[in-house]
Amino acid sequence: MPIPEDVTGDEIDKDVRQELQSLPKTLAEDVAKNLVMVARLIDEDPEGAYGYSKVALRLASRVAAVREAAGFAAYANQKYSEALAEFRAARRMTGSADLWPVMADCERGLGRPEKALDMAGAPEVHKLDKAGQVEMRLVAAGARRDMGQLDAAIVTLQSPELASNSVQPWTARLRYAYADALLAAERVGEAREWFAKAVEADRDGSTDASDRLAELDGVEFVDALNDEAEDEAEVTVTVTDEDTDDDADESEESLGEAATDSEADSTAAAKSATEAETETEIESKSETDKD
Numbered sequence: 001m002p003i004p005e006d007v008t009g010d011e012i013d014k015d016v017r018q019e020l021q022s023l024p025k026t027l028a029e030d031v032a033k034n035l036v037m038v039a040r041l042i043d044e045d046p047e048g049a050y051g052y053s054k055v056a057l058r059l060a061s062r063v064a065a066v067r068e069a070a071g072f073a074a075y076a077n078q079k080y081s082e083a084l085a086e087f088r089a090a091r092r093m094t095g096s097a098d099l100w101p102v103m104a105d106c107e108r109g110l111g112r113p114e115k116a117l118d119m120a121g122a123p124e125v126h127k128l129d130k131a132g133q134v135e136m137r138l139v140a141a142g143a144r145r146d147m148g149q150l151d152a153a154i155v156t157l158q159s160p161e162l163a164s165n166s167v168q169p170w171t172a173r174l175r176y177a178y179a180d181a182l183l184a185a186e187r188v189g190e191a192r193e194w195f196a197k198a199v200e201a202d203r204d205g206s207t208d209a210s211d212r213l214a215e216l217d218g219v220e221f222v223d224a225l226n227d228e229a230e231d232e233a234e235v236t237v238t239v240t241d242e243d244t245d246d247d248a249d250e251s252e253e254s255l256g257e258a259a260t261d262s263e264a265d266s267t268a269a270a271k272s273a274t275e276a277e278t279e280t281e282i283e284s285k286s287e288t289d290k291d
Contacts, residue, residue: 001037001051009033016065023060031060038069046076064093075102080109097127101135105142113143134161134170138177145181154181172202176209183216192216 009032010017016035020028034056041049053066053073060066071086084106087099104119119125120140128136137159144153157178161170179194195216198209 003033007033007036011036019065031056049073050077064090080106097124100124104139113146116143150185167201176207
């Protein structure tokens with residue numbers, strides 16, 4: 001797959017670059033460039049990121065960072081079985097538990113929420129940092145909801161991290177998940193409160209909490225572009241109607257002209273017939289006079 005000229009491969013993290021040092025220099029550069037493309041496209045163009053991850057995987061399948069990138073690209077495309085296989089491979093290579101929450105979420109994606117809950121209670125969770133533990137809590141709550149255990153999902157999300165007033169990278173998503181669960185339980189007033197708190201913490205727009213809050217408040221957003229498109233459509237329809245009327249008028253005129261021509265032809269034919277009869281009478285009279 002083509003690599004843009006502005007991609008050098010130096011954009012990757014230092015740790016990943018160090019992993020690639022086990023490869024020949026030229027190969028390492030090619031793999032690095034493909035990994036950069038995966039990271040660049042995974043949010044906006046998941047399919048494109050997946051394509052670059054397959055190239056990197058073909059070039060260096062024994063590098064943990066490559067297997068991890070391939071896993072996230074597959075995960076972004078909802079290829080959960082493939083993603084889980086890649087995450088497991090990366091974990092075997094590194095021995096790290098960092099991928100444990102996303103592996104559990106793959107189990108959810110495969111329709112196995114019970115397995116995700118088992119993973120949420122495994123010893124590996126204690127090896128996670130605070131961000132990883134919060135992520136695991138979000139996955140566990142999602143698994144509870146998958147199983148129809150809405151109240152249990154709400155309780156799962158109730159934690160010191162949720163109650164804290166400090167804003168961390170995970171705060172907006174945690175508050176959003178809690179608000180969404182409350183709304184699903186028809187606790188609308190509480191849901192609105194927590195969507196508002198999620199908006200406060202969502203500094204980079206990682207959630208649509210503001211839209212959900214506006215929806216609860218009955219605020220409707222008007223898309224100006226769509227309005228313009230509708231106006232253009234109305235103009236097009238009007239013009240089309242006028243054209244249809246013009247075509248109808250032209251058609252009526254044509255029919256009128258055709259009728260006039262037909263009448264003229266009939267008159268001419270009748271005149272010719274009369275003249276022929278007159279000539280016949282004159283000839284007959286001339287023969288009678290001769291006799």
